[in-house]
Amino acid sequence: MEEEPRGPVVVVPGEVIGTGDNRAGENTVKVQGSIVATRVGIRRGGPEGVSVIPLKGFYVPRVGDLVVGIVCDVSYNMWKVDINSPYFGILPATDVFGRRFDPTMDDPLKEFDIGTVLKVKIVAFDRSQDPLLTIRDQDLGKADFGFLARVNPSKIARVIGRGGSMLSKIQQASNSKVIVGQNGTVILTTSDPAMRDKLIRALKLIEEEAHVYGLTEKVVELISGKVEGQ
Amino acid sequence: MSVTRDRPVISKVLHQELMDLLARDKRMDGRALHEFRKIEVETGLLKKAEGSALVSVGGTKVLVGIKVGIGSPFPDTPNQGVLTVNAELLPLASPTFEAGPPDERSIALARYVDRSIRESKAIDLEALALQPRKIVQVVYIDVYVLDYSGNMTDTAVLAAVKALENTNLKRYTLEGDVPTFSGEFVPLALKDYPVSTTFGIIGEKSFLDPDLEEEHAAEGFISYTYTQEGNLCAVMKNDQGYLSHSQIFDMLDIGWEKAQEIGRAMNWRKD
């Protein structure tokens, strides 16, 4: 079965997209024996089953995901982090200060104030409690500079591309590091405002034309092409 | 704002037992699928009310008191008396009822009782107009749910009708614009006796007069109110869940059979 449809088949919630024999993939549910879409989006069929790539979706935390969040509350032993999801993430003080964390000496507020942008990983999440975060890993921690852009989380996979191909082309063409959070928050580190604008437009293009062939070429052209009026 | 309420936890064992019994057309308390629980009626028990009735259906108890006063008509019905229904789900009736202003359940119940009585034309509202456009009698129907064990809808409608049946109205004479009580009472003559029947549904099975456990487990509910001629004067699909239209039609007919049984038991019909 093809992995990419010839032309996008737009489906709506409740629409039957597969029989009981198929495996029910993302954004689908079994209703009265058939597989139906649960969101407006593009139907995808493959050996792994049927799924829907939604037009709009919000981020649901997954263990192992790297996400970009913003500290929104601080208490004596943890930070509450807005990870652009129905659930706030919790970063325990012990994760940052270590097991020797002493509430009388180590002050979380001094370390990461409200509004701090953090690159974190999801360590645990099971819907009965808020997602647990960590900064103990390569490339995680406070993000000191950069511009935050928001991308529909359901389109992040396209921003990264197969094997990271799209993201590396974007970074190459813009000559800057771009940090992509699975939750749809992206850090643009370029200090060139014109390049930043181009990157923002490139992200918007990927969001809108995620299902179109030849997208990678269009994105590279947008970023590295001539700027109007220059 | 209407907010999802938590459904009381019904043990999986109980739920399974309920389903197994239903599959064999049986219920936990031994009733048939379309059988009411024991119905008891007591009328005229409240001496300060113009009419009253206490009705029990199984463990559900509803008390209705009728007060009749004087007031002005609504602008769009100037020649009619006023009928107003209020319901209180008393905190003592159930752990899920809280004290405070009427919540959505009590409002929905009051409005259903109101529609059942009003649309069946059980009360001759025009006869309550003492001076058209100016002075009318106001019938206050207050529904008090005392003990909640499932299906307060049918119990409340029955209690309201029985209470109205035994209501006595003050007879007034008009001196100019001032109504004066003549000292005489006249019975409020009902022109119809609406009867409500409520069903719960689980899967393909429907069951009449759900008790408390059945209400917790049901996937949908529907109430039908019939006039004595068999017409519908109110219908309400209540609570969460859904129904198929074939189920709706089946229960419509069964409901009418049962409404006639109630009518006979209450001496409202002789057939």
Place this chain on the structure above:
Amino acid sequence: MTEEKTKLIDERGLRTDGRKPDELRPIKIELGYLKHADGSVLYEQGKCKILVAVFGPSEVHPKHIELPDRAILKVRYHMAPFSVDDRKSPAPSRREIELSMVVRNALEPIVITELFPRTVVEIFIEVLQADGGTRVAGLTAAALALADAGIPLRGLVAGCAVGKVDGTMVLDLNDIEDKEGDADMPVAYIPTMNKVSLLQMDGLMTRDEFRQGLSMAINGSMRLYALQVAALKSKYNQPENQEKEETQ
């Protein structure tokens, strides 16, 4: 003073607004009408104008009303003071309280709440202009706004009100028919599951008229469903807000 009753069906069998008994009013759907809501729609059905906004899923406040195994819905059906002939007080009336519950009960079956425990999805239905059948029009619009927000749904729900005027069963009541007719029966239907999730009847009708009315309402709901599907699909093809005008 009750004047001579308005004639609701004329000699040609047409209604006060010229419609045939089984004709729906014209529908207009504008998805994504509000920029900051997670999902929204401006929905028009004849002279009814209804704005619906959806937010969520998000954290529940106060926390004690959250449910451990699923999301809760908060639904507000409200009529603006200027939506009716005689100004209505902005405070929620008993009718609005009951209808908020009835609409919520009709939406619960389609939202897959088990996917988001301990969260809330808020649905605000604001009737800006009322002309009969507002609870089911609001519900039909709410389904669109939920889909627009990307809230996972088992299916869509659509509804319309049937009534009895001058002895004839009619589909999609307007205000005069609602006020002066003999019965008013709002119905909402989930076409992909073949189930009714909202049903009320207020008035007097025979059991046969009820059967006829229900079938008529289900048929009308299916036609509305087709318009919902078309509007949602066309939004995908044009990400910018697009007005979709449909007539029946």
